[in-house]
Amino acid sequence: MVPWRWALGDKPFVNEQNLAQFGSLLDYPFIKLFGIIRDYDVTGLVLYTRHLYLLLTLAVAAVVFLSVRRLVRWELALPVAAVYVSLIFLQMPQPSYSTMGAAFLTLGAALGLWVVVEGRGRAWALASGAAYGLAVVAYPTLLFILPFYAVFLAFALGRRAVGMVAELAFAHPPDPTGPPTGRAAWRALSMWALGGVAVLLPIALVTVSFGIRNLQRCWAYTLDVARSSDQLGGAVKSYEVALGFWRFYWSRPHLIVAALVIFIVYKRWPTTGRFLLATLPMALWLAGRSLFDASGFVLVYAVLAPYLFLFVPRSQREVGAKLLLWVWAPAMIAGAMTAFTSAAGYLSAPVGFMPALLVSGVFLAWSLDGVAIPRPAVPSDSSSGRRPWLALVVLVAVMGVTVAFQFQFQQQDVPYGALTSRVVAGPWRGIKVTEEQLRELNGFAGDLRAQSRPGDKLLVFYQVCGYYLYWDGVIAANSYWLTNPDLTASLPQQTFDYYRRHRLVPTLVVHVLPTAGHTAAEPQASSGGLDYPPTLVRPLYAFLRKPAYESTAEVLARLPRE
Numbered sequence: 001m002v003p004w005r006w007a008l009g010d011k012p013f014v015n016e017q018n019l020a021q022f023g024s025l026l027d028y029p030f031i032k033l034f035g036i037i038r039d040y041d042v043t044g045l046v047l048y049t050r051h052l053y054l055l056l057t058l059a060v061a062a063v064v065f066l067s068v069r070r071l072v073r074w075e076l077a078l079p080v081a082a083v084y085v086s087l088i089f090l091q092m093p094q095p096s097y098s099t100m101g102a103a104f105l106t107l108g109a110a111l112g113l114w115v116v117v118e119g120r121g122r123a124w125a126l127a128s129g130a131a132y133g134l135a136v137v138a139y140p141t142l143l144f145i146l147p148f149y150a151v152f153l154a155f156a157l158g159r160r161a162v163g164m165v166a167e168l169a170f171a172h173p174p175d176p177t178g179p180p181t182g183r184a185a186w187r188a189l190s191m192w193a194l195g196g197v198a199v200l201l202p203i204a205l206v207t208v209s210f211g212i213r214n215l216q217r218c219w220a221y222t223l224d225v226a227r228s229s230d231q232l233g234g235a236v237k238s239y240e241v242a243l244g245f246w247r248f249y250w251s252r253p254h255l256i257v258a259a260l261v262i263f264i265v266y267k268r269w270p271t272t273g274r275f276l277l278a279t280l281p282m283a284l285w286l287a288g289r290s291l292f293d294a295s296g297f298v299l300v301y302a303v304l305a306p307y308l309f310l311f312v313p314r315s316q317r318e319v320g321a322k323l324l325l326w327v328w329a330p331a332m333i334a335g336a337m338t339a340f341t342s343a344a345g346y347l348s349a350p351v352g353f354m355p356a357l358l359v360s361g362v363f364l365a366w367s368l369d370g371v372a373i374p375r376p377a378v379p380s381d382s383s384s385g386r387r388p389w390l391a392l393v394v395l396v397a398v399m400g401v402t403v404a405f406q407f408q409f410q411q412q413d414v415p416y417g418a419l420t421s422r423v424v425a426g427p428w429r430g431i432k433v434t435e436e437q438l439r440e441l442n443g444f445a446g447d448l449r450a451q452s453r454p455g456d457k458l459l460v461f462y463q464v465c466g467y468y469l470y471w472d473g474v475i476a477a478n479s480y481w482l483t484n485p486d487l488t489a490s491l492p493q494q495t496f497d498y499y500r501r502h503r504l505v506p507t508l509v510v511h512v513l514p515t516a517g518h519t520a521a522e523p524q525a526s527s528g529g530l531d532y533p534p535t536l537v538r539p540l541y542a543f544l545r546k547p548a549y550e551s552t553a554e555v556l557a558r559l560p561r562e
Contacts, residue, residue, distance in 0.1 A: 001465050001480055003031035004045060008472055013210040017478045017494065019222040023097035023138040025203060027052060042469055047430040049094045056095065057085045060103050060110070064358055067113040071319060072365040079395035080361030087357075087402040089294045089350045098338075101139030102354040105334060108132040109327045109355035115188050116156045116326045117319060122191040129195025136196075137203050139351065141341040142334060146196065149330045150189060156326035157185035165321035221479065221494045226341075228484075241339045244346035248299060255283050255300070259307060266311060274311055274367050278390060280304075281397035285404070294405045298350035301360050301398070302331065308363035316366045323359045331356040361398070365391050427469040440540065445470050451536055451543045452508060459506035461528060462487055467510060476506035487513040488526040496529070496559045505555045506530070509544040529560055 108131035266273020288296030334352025342348035478498035
């Protein structure tokens with residue numbers, strides 16, 4: 001929505017006063033290209049953005065594959081990487097601040113593996129830092145966790161920290177031999193930081209060019225929305241997030257007991273214990289199916305990495321420790337940050353947790369590969385040519401769980417089987433929806449055409465900014481995404497200030513709310529404080545219009561002030 005409005009001529013941080021629009025800077029060039037090619041016809045835009053999302057996930061999976069295949073066989077690296085394509089968490093198969101943030105975090109972690117595992121390649125460190133810079137642009141609050149990434153990068157390049165994790169010797173850290181690692185770590189860290197600065201500095205300069213005062217208004221409005229939607233809250237919000245995690249994990253005691261039993265069996269019979277890890281796909285299915293998307297899958301699979309590390313053969317422990325330090329530990333911090341700054345709380349942690357999925361996949365491959373191919377006393381050509389069937393089957397089954405989730409529920413918790421209609425016109429052309437949704441979209445598009453007049457300035461509220469895709473004229477709002485749980489509440493004071501500052505008011509208003517049981521006068525009384533009379537009332541929305549006899553100055557004069 002936001003980059004499309006920019007393509008139509010709206011100004012960032014001026015027409016839209018929300019800092020969440022930063023992520024749109026990344027996909028705007030592609031949306032602008034769509035507009036140029038299509039002569040700014042919005043038809044098929046949503047399907048186009050879904051293809052952009054697919055290309056992004058394919059690119060991330062390709063980089064993960066190229067990095068992971070240095071650690072495991074390519075047959076196993078393929079399903080480990082493919083999870084990043086088959087998994088659609090938060091029911092968002094399109095570029096958004098959440099999906100792009102998760103994608104670039106994963107990309108940065110995968111690129112950094114070349115440096116951490118092989119101990120060389122400053123160009124890869126530069127590319128990794130640039131990817132993390134893009135993650136911050138997509139999800140600005142991730143800026144606060146970059147120092148933690150820098151610290152863990154240094155740890156992952158240090159022999160002492162790696163040895164401590166590899167040997168689980170936290171009380172008595174080992175004293176490894178060899179030359180000091182400080183110089184190499186500093187050079188890699190410097191290039192990594194340079195990559196991030198190379199991305200963030202130009203973005204910062206472009207942002208400042210839109211005016212400091214406009215950015216201050218965006219900051220104030222964003223904080224106000226964050227407070228009202230419980231995205232911030234200090235210690236109280238931290239407690240809510242921690243409680244959410246606690247309830248999620250401890251509401252599944254059978255999975256915890258099963259994990260303990262498998263580990264006890266492993267300590268007594270290592271081969272049998274590793275073989276029992278083949279039941280992991282079923283545990284992931286049970287963990288995620290109750291959340292109507294794959295969030296539960298990520299919350300369990302990502303956090304399991306240290307547990308799976310206990311089953312990793314000793315020959316891979318040192319590399320595994322590097323994965324824990326460089327990928328898993330920062331991902332947990334990033335997940336805590338995305339959970340803290342999201343109204344959904346712990347359910348948004350998968351945004352930060354996503355890179356950790358590759359760690360769990362690699363550890364699972366290492367653990368099961370030893371079961372499928374026992375090491376013979378005397379190596380032979382026939383034994384070396386055998387395939388790791390158990391590890392491959394389990395990793396493919398893990399990927400199958402993510403595919404099953406997509407067929408269980410789509411956006412807005414709609415079962416896939418209910419998507420029986422396909423949109424044939426407008427921005428959603430080519431998208432499958434329910435019959436009811438198709439009627440709503442077609443009905444609104446027809447009503448908007450009938451109600452609009454040349455020169456109209458449109459306002460749509462609350463929480464249905466997608467309706468703006470049917471409109472290529474002026475939008476009369478300080479934010480396309482006006483939100484309020486009380487659908488009859490007045491518009492935000494920042495919106496009224498925006499009207500006074502720009503000397504404009506909406507001439508056509510769409511108030512989205514159930515109108516059943518309302519009297520004829522109620523839509524006007526609940527028109528957000530504008531007091532416009534209704535011209536068309538439908539079951540799910542009402543159209544209202546500024547009276548022709550009333551001037552802009554008169555409307556502004558009666559709007560509430562602080």
